Amino acid sequence: MRRKLVSTVLLCTMGVGMLSGCGSTGTAADMQKSDTNATSQSADASAAASDDFSSPLKISAWVHTDDNNDGYLANTNENPVISYLSKKFNVTFDWQIPAVGSETEQLNLMLGSGDYTDVFDTTFSQQTCQELYDSGVIQDLTPYVEKYMPNYTKYINSNETVKKSAYTDDGKIVYIPDAKNEPTANWGGLMYNRKLLENVTGGKISFPSGKDEPTTIDDWDYMLGLMKQYYDQKGLKDYACLILPAAGYFTTGDILTGFGTTGSYYVDAQKKVQSGILTDQFYNYLVKMKDWYQKGYIYQDFASRSSDPFYFPNQALTYSGSAGIFYGLDAQLGTAMSSKDNGIDVDYHALTAPLDTQNNATALPANGMVNTNEASDVFGAGWVVSSSCSEEKLIRWLKLCDYLFSDEGSMMKSYGLTKEQAGDNAIYKKLGMQDGAYWFDADGNFTYNPVSDPFAASVKVKENQLRIARFPGMTNNTYYNQKTSDTLKDADKIWISNGYSACIPAGVTLTTQESKDLAPLSTAATDYIDSMVPKFIMGTEKLDKDSFAQFEDKVRSLGMDQCLKIEQTAYDRYMTK
Amino acid sequence: MISIGKSSGMVEKTGPSRIIFDILNYGFMILFAVACIAPIWHVAMASISDPRMLMANSGILWKPLGKITMKGYRMVLHNKSILTGYGNTLLYVVWNVVVGTISTMVAGFLCSRKDFKLATPLTLFIMFTMMFGGGLIPTYMVYRQIGLINNRLVMMVPGLLNAFYLIMMKSAFEQLDSGYEESAKIDGAGPLTILFRILTPLVKANLAVIIMFTVINVWNSWYPASIYLPRARNLWPLQLFMREILIQNDTTKVLTGTDAAKAADLTSNLVKYCVTIVGTLPILCAYPFAQKYFVTGATLGGVKG
Known part of the structure; x- marks a missing residue:
């Protein structure tokens, strides 16, 4: 009897251990949530019409942050701008911030479980806003935007391209973007170590084009030859005159635009969507790369470095001064990567794509690839309002967002609080920033507070802790760009001269069905291309007109033709908006 | 020779x-x-x-x-999250080792009883969970319904009873000579005495393995916290903070910026190495001490020659 009793007790103990936590009443609020939403609709309607913010609201928001360990959203509600907005609009935010690296998974989980926050950032969404709307996850904001967002309405009506991007194909506004009044300089591009050339030529660099900087294929031939000569003279075994990405070409179009093509889709002069791979110019590119590879100009192991980001290739080579040309980052320009103590003396200059004069290319860029994606420079990731958000919250949120499209709100979003706005903000006081994050001097010149000046060598606080970079609204880049160094501005001009590569306008969106159809076809075609291009370059696959024609046929048979049709349909739809 | x-x-x-x-x-x-x-x-x-x-x-x-x-270590140790993470991880490790191991032992003992009629169905029921899971979203929804999301208990309850360890313990008890139990019963021992005072010392080796596995698993665990504690950073274990620091200080990210000084100051490049050391050193130090018990436990026997 006693044994049975003990057994039963042990069984119960184990059962409790396994099932503990069941029966919690903590979800009652969740259960009631839908009811609350439903019953609040009528009350919301009357509250909607006024600017009365006397009733406090709590808005839940999903947002990602990877700025730094103490990023502006780590202690989100303490962020001075958020604190200011909370008071101004009588709103408190309940933030849901995923762990860095788990953003996509967390967002998918939220969308899959139906446990939506009121508003969320779609940067990590694997579905387009159109798809989210079609599946009932987010709300149509069109009537509210027109009624409650005068600043945003004015913005989207100011530019035809922006307007096209703001509306879905069926004429709805479903998201509010993080827009920019002007683009900032590119964060990276091709660069070459000019110091190598100076060392070999004794400072008498003479490009065949007669220009100071290399601009043509002949210039690159000359430059790469000198680089190889330099490394060979030094007896280096592991070096690279030119580092290509593992796929053998830049999908961003770098180098390729010099040949008159690109690494992805583009729209030709007849408004037809084309693939930059299936062109004679791409063949010319392959021939030249094969030639350079055989001469030892291209990094011999490029194809095996598939885990390197294209913008950060083999760092052991780039940081030891053993790379002549590569795709680098803005902060690597000039002599920043020199280390005299370690005998590393470099001077990296921005590099434009080499004009393929050997095949009679005469100007950059070819095929009308420029200025077709201007919207992506000013129209960033969007925020949406989920279907579980009440109308009262939606209106308050949109009014808050609209404020961030006003001149005053835009400055606040971009640069932080002024002296007057900061008032007795605890963080500003603690940092000794009572004069605000910025001010205009007597001559009207914009000045950053040195405490948070992003251009200063050392700062007490990172600028993102004082502003709200990822919020919807208008980011004012004007003053930031004024402060950008001349080196970067000059580099940017050179990089932009490469021409745009992502030539499908950013506002072109696919329907849910189009996305479903396109994904497998595009993956199959791209996988094949990425496997074949390195083989052509390294000479393990025969490269001539016939073999390239076979390659094109295979790419088309894998679905590229169908991909082009889908992209064309979406593009045409966009153009007729 | x-x-x-x-x-x-x-x-x-x-x-x-x-x-x-x-x-x-x-x-x-x-x-x-x-x-x-x-x-x-x-x-x-x-x-x-x-x-x-x-x-x-x-x-x-x-x-x-x-x-x-030591710049890298200073950067890591100045991060307040590290201390929070250490505290949380220690709590989760101690809890899982103590409560988890006792639960596993009790459950293993129960399932090994030949005179317990539910032993086989219970074992099969537990083994079922080893082979089939509910999937991420259903699991999340269940946890949400029972209030475990953003709750410390989500790190302490769901993984408490590990089916694999339970099977290990069950096998260990089954392999023991029945003479131990019978002689204890003759001496008047009850089930609890038999379990904790007679049989447990005989399965020390298995216990040591289970404890070590538990410590390592819980110490290295970050995924459940990343999924189920999205709004509760103060409950995150050390490894999740470290993962975040590691990703945030990825040199490929920090180098894009406004001033060339960033290219020269590559201290953040050290962070990934420092974080690895800070995160693994305690477990590396603990392992040799625990290993002693593997040997001791393995050589212990109830039958004296």
């Missing part, structure tokens, strides 16, 4: 084949040990190396590069 066996006192003849075998054996074991230690040594050396020289280096480091620096 003739040698005397130390343990048995028997005389052994050591021929050339034995010598060759010993050389190969020792050589292989040394190589194996070096292969295990080298990556950890590399990380330790990299963590105190000159960050600029480290960026330009490829291959394994046997000594620090350039002037030794």
